[in-house]
Amino acid sequence: MAVYTHVSAEALSAFLRRYDGVGALVSAKGIAEGVENSNYLVDTDRARFILTLYEKRVDAGDLPFFLDLLDHLAARGLPVPPAIRDRDGVAVQQLEGRPACLIRFLAGVSVTRPTPAQAATAGAALGALHRAAADFSGTRANSLGIADWRPLLERCGGDLDGIAPGLYARVDGALAAVEADWPHDLPTSVIHADLFPDNVLMLGDSVTGLIDFYFACRDLRAYDVAVMHGSWAFDPRGEPLDGVGAALLAGYAAAHGLSDAERAALPVLARGAALRFLLTRAWDWLNTPADALVTRKDPLAYLRRLDWYDAHPEAFA
Numbered sequence: 001m002a003v004y005t006h007v008s009a010e011a012l013s014a015f016l017r018r019y020d021g022v023g024a025l026v027s028a029k030g031i032a033e034g035v036e037n038s039n040y041l042v043d044t045d046r047a048r049f050i051l052t053l054y055e056k057r058v059d060a061g062d063l064p065f066f067l068d069l070l071d072h073l074a075a076r077g078l079p080v081p082p083a084i085r086d087r088d089g090v091a092v093q094q095l096e097g098r099p100a101c102l103i104r105f106l107a108g109v110s111v112t113r114p115t116p117a118q119a120a121t122a123g124a125a126l127g128a129l130h131r132a133a134a135d136f137s138g139t140r141a142n143s144l145g146i147a148d149w150r151p152l153l154e155r156c157g158g159d160l161d162g163i164a165p166g167l168y169a170r171v172d173g174a175l176a177a178v179e180a181d182w183p184h185d186l187p188t189s190v191i192h193a194d195l196f197p198d199n200v201l202m203l204g205d206s207v208t209g210l211i212d213f214y215f216a217c218r219d220l221r222a223y224d225v226a227v228m229h230g231s232w233a234f235d236p237r238g239e240p241l242d243g244v245g246a247a248l249l250a251g252y253a254a255a256h257g258l259s260d261a262e263r264a265a266l267p268v269l270a271r272g273a274a275l276r277f278l279l280t281r282a283w284d285w286l287n288t289p290a291d292a293l294v295t296r297k298d299p300l301a302y303l304r305r306l307d308w309y310d311a312h313p314e315a316f317a
């Protein structure tokens with residue numbers, strides 16, 4: 001469970017009183033998903049909300065960018081949850097010593113084993129997101145982009161071999177190959193950069209919510225497609241799901257378009273995305289505080305994807 005910061009009922013009640021019309025606190029439960037921020041499901045006598053307290057990887061200075069992006073996408077009809085402003089127009093508050101936002105609750109559930117039909121609509125939602133982001137002028141560098149992976153590898157160092165024998169050398173070699181082949185001339189825009197199944201809320205085959213924009217940044221659009229491929233087209237252990245990757249790409253291409261150059265780059269972008277999540281998961285695996293209520297995510301599930309991408313260069317043809 002991702003609850004790093006505990007919120008008392010008194011502090012939460014006082015927090016809610018800053019807002020007009022949200023009602024009085026009835027209950028608050030820590031949410032059992034996620035690893036980055038502390039999230040609570042908050043029920044008042046009027047409605048349901050999400051309370052997010054921003055933790056380790058979210059820089060408070062970036063919050064205005066994320067919140068402006070959510071407002072921009074919501075204004076264009078995307079199912080994203082804007083932060084609610086208090087009666088003074090303030091979205092980012094302080095609660096229990098952390099930056100915190102009250103966020104509109106969106107209906108839907110995230111799928112753990114997507115079908116091709118669900119992957120197609122989720123891919124189309126990413127295409128719609130890229131279309132809507134095209135005229136968003138805000139910008140933020142990718143703080144977990146290709147330039148950051150080697151420093152992260154070196155920070156993990158030989159401890160990686162404690163996760164799996166030979167892991168450091170395997171990642172070092174794979175990263176060198178990705179660095180050598182990385183494309184630098186593909187189209188960029190603001191991208192989500194973490195659109196895993198757990199960040200897409202669905203009812204049946206329809207997308208009802210796109211959440212967790214806290215890695216959004218300006219980077220290659222096709223890298224966003226590769227991040228989605230790695231997280232959607234495999235089961236949680238890293239075994240490929242029949243037809244799901246192809247359906248995801250078809251959904252994205254139909255909604256947005258995917259050039260031949262972008263498609264040709266997907267094999268290296270997908271190996272890069274696999275390394276990004278392998279490395280951040282490995283870092284968390286090695287450094288998660290003992291008292292955190294968080295379920296660590298398995299770094300080796302991304303080693304299996306890396307192996308699969310190496311063995312299937314034809315996957316994106």
Ligand SMILES: Nc1ncnc2c1ncn2[C@@H]1O[C@H](COP(=O)(O)OP(=O)(O)OP(=O)(O)O)[C@@H](O)[C@H]1O
Nearest residue numbers: 002031033034035036037050081104105106211212
């Ligand atoms: N606006 C929302 N409406 C409904 N549910 C939400 C909303 N925001 C978050 N959630 C729920 O809270 C969970 C955790 O949220 P989120 O993914 O933002 O956390 P995180 O710690 O940043 O996660 P991650 O590990 O994916 O980076 C989601 O899986 C979802 O169940």
Ligand SMILES: N[C@@H](CCO)C(=O)O
Nearest residue numbers: 194196277280281297
């Ligand atoms: N979605 C990521 C967590 C955010 O870095 C993962 O599952 O590893």
